[in-house]
Amino acid sequence: MAEKKEKTPRQAMPEQDPQVRRNNFDEVPLGYSPETAQLEASRCLQCKKPSCVSGCPVEIDIPGFIGLIKEGDYSGSIAKLKEMTALPAVCGRVCPQEVQCETLCVLGKKGEPVAIGRLERFAADMAREKGDQTLPAAAPKTGKKVAVVGSGPAGVTVAGDLILKGHDVTIFEAFHKAGGVLVYGIPEFRLPKAIVQDEMDGLAKLGVVFELNQVVGRTVSVDELLEEYDAVFISVGAGLPSFLGIPGENLIGIYSANEYLTRSNLMKAYLFPEYDTPIVRGKNVCVLGAGNVAMDSARTALRLGADRVRIVYRRSREEMPARAEEIHHGEEEGVEFYLLTNPVTFIGDENGRVKSMECLKMELGEPDDSGRRRPIPIEGSNFELETDLVVIAVGAGANPLITSTTPGLEVNKWGYILAEEETGKTRKPRVWAGGDIVTGQATVILAMGAGRIAANSMHQYLTWGW
Amino acid sequence: MFKILEREEMAQGTVIKNVIEAPKVAARAKPGQFVIIKANETGERIPLTMADTDPKKGTITIIYQVVGKSTALFKSLQVGEGYQDLLGPLGQPTHIEKHDGLVICVGGGTGTAVVHPITKGFKEEGNEVVAIIGSRNKDLLILEDEMTAASTEIKVCTDDGSYGHHGFVTDVLKTYLEGDRKVSLVVAAGPVPMMKFVSKMTEEFGVKTLVSLNSIMIDGTGMCGGCRVSVGGKTRFTCVEGPEFDGHQVDFDELTQRLSAYQQMEKEAMEKFDHDCKIGLNK
Ligand SMILES: Cc1cc2nc3c(=O)[nH]c(=O)nc-3n(C[C@H](O)[C@H](O)[C@H](O)COP(=O)(O)OP(=O)(O)OC[C@H]3O[C@@H](n4cnc5c(N)ncnc54)[C@H](O)[C@@H]3O)c2cc1C
Ligand code: SF4
Ligand code: FES
Numbered sequence: 001m002a003e004k005k006e007k008t009p010r011q012a013m014p015e016q017d018p019q020v021r022r023n024n025f026d027e028v029p030l031g032y033s034p035e036t037a038q039l040e041a042s043r044c045l046q047c048k049k050p051s052c053v054s055g056c057p058v059e060i061d062i063p064g065f066i067g068l069i070k071e072g073d074y075s076g077s078i079a080k081l082k083e084m085t086a087l088p089a090v091c092g093r094v095c096p097q098e099v100q101c102e103t104l105c106v107l108g109k110k111g112e113p114v115a116i117g118r119l120e121r122f123a124a125d126m127a128r129e130k131g132d133q134t135l136p137a138a139a140p141k142t143g144k145k146v147a148v149v150g151s152g153p154a155g156v157t158v159a160g161d162l163i164l165k166g167h168d169v170t171i172f173e174a175f176h177k178a179g180g181v182l183v184y185g186i187p188e189f190r191l192p193k194a195i196v197q198d199e200m201d202g203l204a205k206l207g208v209v210f211e212l213n214q215v216v217g218r219t220v221s222v223d224e225l226l227e228e229y230d231a232v233f234i235s236v237g238a239g240l241p242s243f244l245g246i247p248g249e250n251l252i253g254i255y256s257a258n259e260y261l262t263r264s265n266l267m268k269a270y271l272f273p274e275y276d277t278p279i280v281r282g283k284n285v286c287v288l289g290a291g292n293v294a295m296d297s298a299r300t301a302l303r304l305g306a307d308r309v310r311i312v313y314r315r316s317r318e319e320m321p322a323r324a325e326e327i328h329h330g331e332e333e334g335v336e337f338y339l340l341t342n343p344v345t346f347i348g349d350e351n352g353r354v355k356s357m358e359c360l361k362m363e364l365g366e367p368d369d370s371g372r373r374r375p376i377p378i379e380g381s382n383f384e385l386e387t388d389l390v391v392i393a394v395g396a397g398a399n400p401l402i403t404s405t406t407p408g409l410e411v412n413k414w415g416y417i418l419a420e421e422e423t424g425k426t427r428k429p430r431v432w433a434g435g436d437i438v439t440g441q442a443t444v445i446l447a448m449g450a451g452r453i454a455a456n457s458m459h460q461y462l463t464w465g466w
Numbered sequence: 467m468f469k470i471l472e473r474e475e476m477a478q479g480t481v482i483k484n485v486i487e488a489p490k491v492a493a494r495a496k497p498g499q500f501v502i503i504k505a506n507e508t509g510e511r512i513p514l515t516m517a518d519t520d521p522k523k524g525t526i527t528i529i530y531q532v533v534g535k536s537t538a539l540f541k542s543l544q545v546g547e548g549y550q551d552l553l554g555p556l557g558q559p560t561h562i563e564k565h566d567g568l569v570i571c572v573g574g575g576t577g578t579a580v581v582h583p584i585t586k587g588f589k590e591e592g593n594e595v596v597a598i599i600g601s602r603n604k605d606l607l608i609l610e611d612e613m614t615a616a617s618t619e620i621k622v623c624t625d626d627g628s629y630g631h632h633g634f635v636t637d638v639l640k641t642y643l644e645g646d647r648k649v650s651l652v653v654a655a656g657p658v659p660m661m662k663f664v665s666k667m668t669e670e671f672g673v674k675t676l677v678s679l680n681s682i683m684i685d686g687t688g689m690c691g692g693c694r695v696s697v698g699g700k701t702r703f704t705c706v707e708g709p710e711f712d713g714h715q716v717d718f719d720e721l722t723q724r725l726s727a728y729q730q731m732e733k734e735a736m737e738k739f740d741h742d743c744k745i746g747l748n749k
Contacts, residue, residue: 214553252724259684273735
């Protein structure tokens, strides 16, 4: 019986052809058809003690929603998902399932795990296509008011959870659009912005109020919010760009990944001049760093018309922190990898535009604190690499804007807010925090998990006073 | 939407003044701070230092020169229409205190709008404040009356001599620096070359100088680094650490270059805007 089931292979998801998609911003994977989805869903063994669930930071009932897909009950399936996640269409697309639920799936021991992420995406997309906007039922109003600072995955999760528990929720967001990294960072071809907007609209329908264009710490302080609200949740993300601190970094054509991606995604510079925000379109692009943000930048550069895009990374391929899928997608589209190379100086032309980088070759030494082999410069290996656009994607830090203007909010030595892991409570009374501003840049689902934990603690406080 | 309550064309239509309804911003804004505005869904985020605020009426005043597509689009907005997004107040307020010597506020072109609230602030603090404002010619001069009221002494210059002193603001500034009265502080805003020359001159006289920088910005919260400038050899973010910096430390040449980053694209956008206007696509 079990043997027969195993004969259905893991279903592939159709994708746009690499040579076509490298020229457009449309989504790369095209999603399952209902037939494929049911076939894939039928692979799930419906384990009594599903190991996959323990790999999910928000504990989605995975066999539950998959079983309903198999039966063709798509609205039942999305309802099951929505019990645990406010953003199924997002998670189905951007979560690193290969290191979470899917890596724990029992089928993975002998063959390939169930494609949990693809099925989650399928259920969410079906609901969206059908306009199936069944709102979960909310508890009666409690009269308590909560302010959420930042509308990324952590903040949105808190807002969604607490509004359903009957509290009034207002989200304060610095940008003119809600969604956090989902709107300004992750590109359209991985996460269509219409989907994020849909999720935000869903929250608004539940009664969440969005106060856009509000920079907490500048246009209003946390202490002022505490006068008006019973509790405050801070989820402002890791919004500080890292630069290399090497000569020539302020030349034109050198962007932080934050700026490059914000111009392209949030401001839609890829549609210039339909949209007014410009962006430097390099022909010969170097992206520094090899994480997911670097891959997103490189693939964006291709779509903005680059002839050549290189990932320049000081370690080797094995140490690249990006998801395997992202590296694979980038490579298919023609992104090149320039490894064991570290820039030391940027060189500009007479107009102050970058024209090349002086680099050093590196070799790998002993493992460092991160367990990865430490890159060591090879003396005298200097060489020049031509480039007309550089995107620096070597990580992000904690933006001090809110922490430096909020007395009583304690931070660690890197500037991230100190919050209890089990509750999200900060050292400041009535203030909780979660997401990247606590952990440093992590993932959508971990930020959502932190939001869930804080929402539970906040609800307790609002209900019982502790 | 942030509604335009008053609109005035200045300097022969090359400069526009808008009084905008934004009570929360008006209540909070301090001299030296700026807002970021965006006209519509497809618009660009543009930082503008507030030229004035009226907390009682709940309004802020912005004054901008029409230089490209975005400001041309702003110009097309009439009373009753407005900006889709307005964010502020942003940046560090000017550090206003009582000085024992003169405070000289120098404004060139629309930079005059930037120094206006600063001038007013220093005067209200009990300082003797000299305003030196300049423009290319008489017709392009703005805010003369407002600056007269905001200062204790005013000097006007035009490049072509059509009004006031014939010459640059720096000429007049020099007479004060060389004069008998002690000068405690100079604040300058305007075209980058002007701020550069003012700073060069005051450095020779050892007079502290603040310049208000107009970097290109996106978020205004320190998230992107697009607004970075070199000050004393260090990278600083104009939107959160500025917009005012020590003029003797700023790398003005780098700033000039960075401001030219999108020149070619701006031209392209402007041409398209003009074309769309002609064939009536806008509105
Ligand atoms: C380019 C890129 C690609 C990524 N790809 C993936 C991926 O594929 N999968 C994955 O799981 N994770 C990915 N991540 C990481 C993931 O996006 C983040 O870990 C997650 O978004 C963090 O959520 P958050 O709620 O903590 O903060 P954010 O999403 O950063 O949201 C913070 C929000 O707060 C707002 N804000 C900041 N300061 C203030 C203030 N003072 N007042 C008001 N509002 C403020 C910001 O504008 C922003 O909207 C990616 C990140 C980037 C940058
Ligand atoms: S572990 Fe795999 S097979 Fe078992 S319930 Fe989870 S997804 Fe299905
Ligand atoms: S405008 Fe983005 S950091 Fe200043």
